[in-house]
Amino acid sequence: MIDADGQPAPPRPEPAPVVQELGPRRLPLVLASVAAALVLAAALVAPLVDRLVRGDELEQRALDLSLVETWEITDRAHTTGDVTYPQDPPAGGAHAPIWLACGVYDEPVREENAVHDLEHGTVWITHDPGLSAADVEALADRLPDNGIMSPREGLPSPVVVTVWGAQLRLDGADDERLGLFLEEYGDGHTAPELGVSCQGGTPDPQGATPDEGTNT
Template identity: 65%
Template sequence: MTSTDPPYEPYRHPPEGRPDVDEDRRSGPTIEQLVTPVDGHDGHDGHDGHDGGDGGESKLVLVLSALLSAVVLGGALAAPLVAKVAGYAEEPVDLSGVQTYDITDRNHSVDDLGYPQMPPAGGAHAPVWLECGVYDEPVREENAVHDLEHGTVWITYDPALPEREVDALAEQLPDNGIMSPYEGLPSAVMVTVWGAQLALERAGDPRLALFVEEYGDGHTAPEFGASCHGGTPDPTGAVTEPGLGA
């Protein structure tokens, strides 16, 4: 031993029950292990603090995802009920909403007549019918009903309907059809044939095409096979030329 060497000190065993500080420093838990991970692990399961944190974040994401899914699903399930209560639920795309009537009166009359439907779906009518086509003003009901007797499709609409929707209706009018505004309709649009009619809230309702497909051949009309061609073009029903609508 030289003078520069530290004096020899024999190893002293620590008192019983007292850990060796050096040994404890070498083998004791790290700071990360002493920190409780966010997912509740205490470090004795083999995960260190970093892994435990990732697990906690993953669980949080799963919980939030589940909550969001529940909200979205609940909203989707409740939407139809809310729409129905609010009055803007979509109608089913079928003809279950068609109203039908048993109408047998086909007498001709030059008088102004009253009808139980709005617009009328048949009944006594004027001797002269209207020419097929689109009218930009109301037509006389008694003349239009004569068209219905011929199997004509009559599309009526609220005068306040936007022009783009009126144009969309005109595009769907069949050859054997008339179209006109009508004051006081119970809905935005009504499509009528003899003995049947359907209320619609917009021109784009797909049920309009279904109605025309089902009833446009005129099979409900007393004079099946006739048409509106050859009628008077005057919306008041006046005969502008001899022989028209006769």
């Protein structure tokens, strides 16, 4: 531009930018919008985190039960004689006609009778006789109602948990895999006579009954 004297006029200063301050009415709206965005983000992320956690749990569970041994056992014949089983402890097969009563035994039980319990869907926990009293008590506390527990010489591990057709060797009474095994197999679904249970069996660890005296 040219001024009155014909000289170029100095440039006009540009106006300073106007900074709008958040008034007291707008601030709550902004905070509410931020809070809503955070809630929405949490809602979107939570299911993803849950799936990841569940996936890790399932993977760990599969890993922990990967050492479970299983067999297809079809022989369910009754016999009063001794049976040579391929597993130690046995996980099924021919067995005595009398089963053992549910509970904890402080001496070894006759395996032919225990196998009859397995046929009924019973859980059989065996442990090394040298296991401490505290460890034995800890195992007994975890024994299902439909379960028997007994010491056994020559076990391949300190503790072995068995159902019909499935077995897991444990490192001790505090082995966390016991809980996983009971969760997976404790309902007796692998047993031929699911739901019969160990109720009504003989309390004699060697299979004796009051009327017969013995079943061998």
